[in-house]
Amino acid sequence: MEIKNHLESLVDGYAFYMKSYNKDKDGNSMCITADPADQYAPRVTGVHNVYLKKCEGKEHPNKLQQWIWNGEEQSLKSFGLPGGALFEGFNKNMIVYNWRGLHN
Numbered sequence: 001m002e003i004k005n006h007l008e009s010l011v012d013g014y015a016f017y018m019k020s021y022n023k024d025k026d027g028n029s030m031c032i033t034a035d036p037a038d039q040y041a042p043r044v045t046g047v048h049n050v051y052l053k054k055c056e057g058k059e060h061p062n063k064l065q066q067w068i069w070n071g072e073e074q075s076l077k078s079f080g081l082p083g084g085a086l087f088e089g090f091n092k093n094m095i096v097y098n099w100r101g102l103h104n
Contacts, residue, residue: 010069010071011069012068012069012070012071012072013068014068014069015066015067015068015079016066016067016068016069017031017032017055017057017065017066017067018031018032018067019031019055020032020052022052024054028054028055029054029055030052030053030054030055031052031053031054031055031056031062031065032050032051032052032065032067032086032094033050033051033052033053033062033064033065034048034049034050034064034065034078034080034081034084034096035048035049035050035051035064035096036048036064036080036081039095046083046084046097046098047095047096047097047098048078048081048084048095048096048097049095049096050086050094050095050096053065062080063079063080064078064079064080064081065080066078066079066080067079067086070085073085073099073101075099077099078096081096083098083099084096084097084098084099085097085098085099
């Protein structure tokens with residue numbers, strides 16, 4: 001498998017996809033996807049899981065697979081969950097949580 005690197009600068013407010021090198025069982029590309037359901041539903045905590053799901057791409061845009069760089073806050077924001085930022089915890093799990101500007 002040949003991996004081609006295509007580098008671009010992150011631009012504030014420009015949505016992009018984060019694709020995994022892994023493929024699903026049918027050979028489809030996988031993208032990091034935010035779960036719209038609160039992790040602790042029915043409570044509303046602002047914490048959402050993320051997982052790999054088949055990339056829907058430009059043909060069928062999925063806002064939950066789109067991410068936006070915010071240079072001022074230095075955070076990756078979810079396009080599909082307004083106010084949600086991608087976070088990696090000390091346990092190496094990734095989640096989306098409601099951004100409050102706190103330091104890790």
